[in-house]
Amino acid sequence: ETGVTQTPRHLVMGMTNKKSLKCEQHLGHNAMYWYKQSAKKPLELMFVYNFKEQTENNSVPSRFSPECPNSSHLFLHLHTLQPEDSALYLCASSQEITAGLAQNTDTQYFGPGTRLTVL
Amino acid sequence: GQNIDQPTEMTATEGAIVQINCTYQTSGFNGLFWYQQHAGEAPTFLSYNVLDGLEEKGRFSSFLSRSKGYSYLLLKELQMKDSASYLCAVSQAGTALIFGKGTTLSVSS
Numbered sequence: 341e342t343g344v345t346q347t348p349r350h351l352v353m354g355m356t357n358k359k360s361l362k363c364e365q366h367l368g369h370n371a372m373y374w375y376k377q378s379a380k381k382p383l384e385l386m387f388v389y390n391f392k393e394q395t396e397n398n399s400v401p402s403r404f405s406p407e408c409p410n411s412s413h414l415f416l417h418l419h420t421l422q423p424e425d426s427a428l429y430l431c432a433s434s435q436e437i438t439a440g441l442a443q444n445t446d447t448q449y450f451g452p453g454t455r456l457t458v459l
Numbered sequence: 460g461q462n463i464d465q466p467t468e469m470t471a472t473e474g475a476i477v478q479i480n481c482t483y484q485t486s487g488f489n490g491l492f493w494y495q496q497h498a499g500e501a502p503t504f505l506s507y508n509v510l511d512g513l514e515e516k517g518r519f520s521s522f523l524s525r526s527k528g529y530s531y532l533l534l535k536e537l538q539m540k541d542s543a544s545y546l547c548a549v550s551q552a553g554t555a556l557i558f559g560k561g562t563t564l565s566v567s568s
Contacts, residue, residue: 342503373555382463383502383546383558396555430501437555446490446550450501 343367344451346431352457353421361416361454363431371437372414373448374406375430383430389414390437421458428453461485463559465547470565471537479532479562481547490550493521493532496561497543505532505545534564542566 344365353359365372374386388396389408403425405417414431432448462484471477483491490509494502506514508523508530520533532545544563548556 342501344501371555382560385555385557388555446556447492447504447507448556449504452501 342449342451344431344433344449346429346451346454348454349452350455350457352459353418354459355421355423357421358417358419360418361429361431361456363414363416363433363451365412365414365431365433365449365451367433367435367449369433369435369449370411371434372408372411373432373434374414374416375432376427377430377453378427386416388437395437418456421456423458426456426458428455461549461557463547463549463557465545465559465562467560468563468565470567473537473539473566473568475537476533476535477537477564479534479545479547479564481530481532481559483528483530483547483549483559485549485551485557487551488525488528488549491521491523491530492548492550492556493519493530494546494548494558495543496546502546507550537566539566539568 347362371390373388376384385398386400387406392408403420407415430453431451434448464482492507493505495505496502506521513522518535523530544561546561547559
């Protein structure tokens with residue numbers, strides 16, 4: 341247990357469905373992240389929130405919409421997805437994002453992920 | 460540009476020592492992290508290096524040479540449970556970590 345939880349753990353959806361992934365961290369962190377991990381590919385950073393403000397959006401298609409209502413919760417809203425969006429979606433959190441040399445506070449702690457299948 | 464390279468796969472036997480290399484080319488560098496990821500599970504933090512040299516944590520050690528853009532993770536006294544993917548990730552100022560593709564290590568008896 342890393343202190344980061346994700347629900348649901350598994351999700352199967354059709355291309356016309358709308359669903360949301362939820363992430364919650366109990367570590368008192370201020371930065372949260374969404375990653376996509378497809379088979380045989382590196383972790384792909386999708387979005388970054390630092391103190392509830394979105395600081396990075398790595399050219400993610402608009403069918404993925406993040407929401408960060410507070411520092412402990414992060415959502416990923418999904419609509420009209422494509423089969424190639426099937427992947428493991430991982431949430432992570434860190435104390436903060438420092439501007440200087442990396443510190444322990446940059447260490448990211450990952451949730452167990454949501455395995456998404458788009459039919 | 461940003462580029463992080465690791466071997467795709469490695470094999471080793473129980474009790475042995477294995478070294479997983481990582482080379483990186485990034486526009487800025489503030490530190491390097493190593494994560495372990497078992498199949499179907501989330502990555503877990505192993506270590507990080509900011510300055511040149513070796514950091515030792517039990518059976519695992521990590522080395523960094525900033526001038527060479529090079530790091531390695533050293534695993535001693537290998538156990539079957541060490542079979543996993545090992546991810547190298549670079550930290551740049553004010554941004555999230557950039558992950559390599561990972562090295563899948565298989566440990567056999």
